[in-house]
Amino acid sequence: MSNKSTDKTILQKLGLAIFVIALGVFTLSLGLDSYQLSEESLKVSKEYHRVEVLNQAREVGVLNRSFESNIEFISAFKNVLEKAQSSLNEKAENGIPEGIGEWDFKLGDWEVKDYILQTTKSSSVGLIAQNKRLFLLLTFGLGILGGLLYVLPKFNLIPGIKNNHVYHNAMTRGLKFGPRSFFLTMTIIGSLLFGFFYLNKNLFWPLVTAIVILLIIGLVLYAEKQKQNNPTKSASPTITGWLGVFTGVYLIGFYILLYWTPHYITSWILIVDPVSEVLSGNPASQWFLYGLLYTVVVLVMGLRMMAKYQHNKYQLVRTGSVMFFQTAFAFLIPEILIRLNQPYFDFKNIWPLDYDFFFDFNLNTLLNSGGLGIFMLVWGIALIIIGVPVITYFYGKRWYCSWVCGCGGLAETLGDPYRQLSDKSVRAWKFERWIIHGVLVFSVLMTALVLYTYFSGNYNIWIFNSDTVRTWYGFLIGSAFAGVVGTGFYPLMGNRTWCRFGCPLAGYLGLVQKFKSRFRITVNGGQCISCGNCSTYCEMGIDVRHYAQRGQDVVRASCVGCGICAAVCPRGVLRLENSSMDVGTRTQELRTIHISEDEIKLLV
Amino acid sequence: MHIAIIGNGISGITAARNIRKLSDHKITVISAESDYFFSRTALMYIYMGHMRLEDTQPYEDWFWKKNRIDLKNGYVEKVNTQDKELIFYDGESIAYDKLIIACGSKPNKFGWPGQDLDGVHGLYSLQDLEALERHSIGGINQAVIVGGGLIGLELAEMLHSRHIPVTFLVRETNYWNAVLPKEESDMVTRHIRENGIDLQLETELKEIWGKKGVEKAELIVTSSGEKIKCDYVGLTAGVSPNIDFLRFGDIELGKGVLVNEFLETNVPDVYAIGDCAQLQNPRSGRRPIEAVWYTGRMMGETVAYNVCGKKVEYDPGIWFNSAKFFEIEYQVYGTVLTNPPEHHKSIYWEHSDGRKSIRLIYDKNTSSIIGFNLMGVRYRHEVCEKWIKEGTHVEEVLQTLGIANFDPEFYKEYEQEVIDIYNAQTGNNLELKKRRGLRSALEFLKKTIA
């Protein structure tokens, strides 16, 4: 006998099988529907657009025709919309009906996107559209059931650290350096290329971004002399986990579909319609789908986290907290607000993570929503200028990053199996500091431009157009970095890739934590045996052992206070603590140095 | 000056790093085991898949070049102290001005018949781990571990993680009861069995039989005559200094390399540290050879000063150690004996789950605190050390015991329960005045006695 995997009970195997089936049905469901455009299913809000689109659809014979796949349907419908677009443009030359502005009359690109999404969804006529509830059960229902069957038996194990076979498992053992670099490079190039089209073939911003990226690489490798510091151990030297790669690619694909081509996933949106109708009374949007999926994943994987760390009360409370904030604050309360005809608002989301907080549409909505809207505005601003510094001073950035935040919540639940994949090299740390502070600066500048426009009505400032800048920020940071890389890279570079390298709020919280906070991770005298568990399982890529073996308390801007280093340490060396007594001198002592140099004058 | 260090373990590496901090001497660290320093204490985690070998290496590979510490992979066969040179296995030699011997330990073998068969291994080096991995891939149907120390238990946990049935032979009447007091030893014994290990107490190895022709272990015979079929035998009956290559030189040896309080051997410019060093005059209450990580690290630091020309006596301070038995963490500070003298009095609290306990030892005559023994509860090293060093009155310790607690936030605190036991023993009526918290711990630590 000898088996490099953990024991699984029959129930757990069954759970896994059920989960795989659910995932299979979920994935396949994208191809199961058929589509038919009818007068009722055409979702075009403006009457003059509607007439035109219907005409064009009749003309090319798309109206009432059946399509077996959404790809065909969408391409045919796009064609119709393009025809309608040029026809409307022509008509506009010859005069616009009374009372309608030119830009209103013409069919804009963003309207095209919206019409395609809404129409594809409502033109679904096949298996899924007719059996939403059944598919809800087969996907979400079975998925949750399978997940629970897999997770719950873990509560029966003898409590303790459960990291056996993490590096034997094809899901969690990570990537070789080569494939990892490949994924990174492809993602960067892909984003810039895609961004070029996203900005309507505007080369300026993708180019500026490329230059900044090259600049950072140059700074780290040459100015910070990291070229010679080959990070030999940052990625796996010999092994690549194929399941992890598969999962990463699946997640990346999911985010691309969700953000930029949601019309291909209307079947998924249909499936969650019944839930949305119960909660807000409206049919589901892609964002509802995402929110529901997110919450379900945080809850099920949160239970897994609790089972895994059942002996550790800090982990139990903290995981309970992220599960609560995701479910209540990020998911339910906003839906209920909608139901009450109030603005959609996530009370725990803070600028600059919540990068569109100061966008005109949000400010206008809040200002026009009476007392509650004003409260939301004041609340949001108070969190930024009072909440963040004050609470971080007392408890460190963990109060947000690993207790409240949604991104953190996902990372600590769904992402927990991948925490060991963060890069611990000094080189990665240097990259981290340039990139995260770069994003912080970008978010501040972008917001400043947007606010300038808001108050002055002026869009162009020097060579910048505030509208383009905010679109680019939303695309590059808000979607590509936070979403595609943020989650898609869990199995490739660890579960906090976004939080560590990208999140501007984490950057801000980190500065407070580093320079003015009571928080630190205390090292227990000389007990460290340099085993490396703490560093390995630090999701932020902090080389905790470097500090622990010197007996130096850990104060790092990036530490999210997840407490896992302290949990996995086999010698009880680390403790997350706060004290006001020594805020300025937290890291000065080196406790394993047992010969005091004061007593010894050394002759070299 | 060229300083050569034999051994790239914690002691040799700490010496090298500290010499570099103190001087510009040329430093060469030699090891036949691995190219880079790794943490031996983490060997088990590699096998169990918690970490890769790379993760157990505390410094990145470029660190050594940057700090001008030369690394050499090779086996020193002979030390020629006359000409100050090291002669390697392959005939090469290098000259040194000062030599630090930090060659560590090797697993004990007590001359059992069959101890050199294939499939019979200790657990000390990377090569031992590789051998175990090789056998595991071939499939181990039954493993036997001989010797009930910490390494034996780690080996049991390792094999257990791969679902290999383990029979664990222990000579004593209870697991590690030469070190752990009875209750703690009972607790660990229970916990070992709870994990499904076949623990056989008061049982020794008599001989190992091999398969005919292939020289591979297939069966062991115990002292009681029982025969156990097995295809892997782990020998973990302690370690001893790995000094065979020094046998025929002029460096004076006992069980280890004999050194004085400055870690100097009888030969000028030759020092010894870590597991392989045997102190001629250990401090009171301390053993001449202490094969643990922490003493290796302290010796490495001390020897660096001595090598660099500033004489510093080796002072290991108050004894401390820690370990983990499957899921139960263990920490000890100060003196905790299994057969204590009459004036050592003990306050022992155990949690009802049988996996946590706190023990305080104090001197009945002086009421000074002497030691702490913790299972499943973490205590602050510096706080306990300070109490012990200052001979603090046990009642003062008890009343402020909370400041020693180092368990994570939200963990339940049991200090009042410990006090209750003391109260019951003595008819006192003490109450806990300080709870867990960094602030009060810092206040205590920063306070110097007037």
Ligand SMILES: Cc1cc2nc3c(=O)[nH]c(=O)nc-3n(C[C@H](O)[C@H](O)[C@H](O)COP(=O)(O)OP(=O)(O)OC[C@H]3O[C@@H](n4cnc5c(N)ncnc54)[C@H](O)[C@@H]3O)c2cc1C
């Ligand atoms: C599995 C295991 C777990 C342990 N866990 C703990 C623990 O939890 N806590 C604790 O305090 N201690 C623990 N120990 C003990 C601790 O690891 C040792 O005390 C410590 O590693 C000794 O360090 P050292 O530098 O003296 O020697 P070593 O680490 O043994 O280093 C000596 C090196 O010198 C090399 N060498 C020897 N002779 C020659 C030669 N002639 N030529 C070239 N190279 C040579 C060896 O190959 C070896 O690499 C553990 C030991 C083991 C094996």
Ligand code: SF4
């Ligand atoms: S240092 Fe510890 S607490 Fe901080 S992020 Fe890393 S593992 Fe979490």
Ligand code: SF4
């Ligand atoms: S702090 Fe703990 S986990 Fe980290 S290296 Fe030291 S002993 Fe290992």
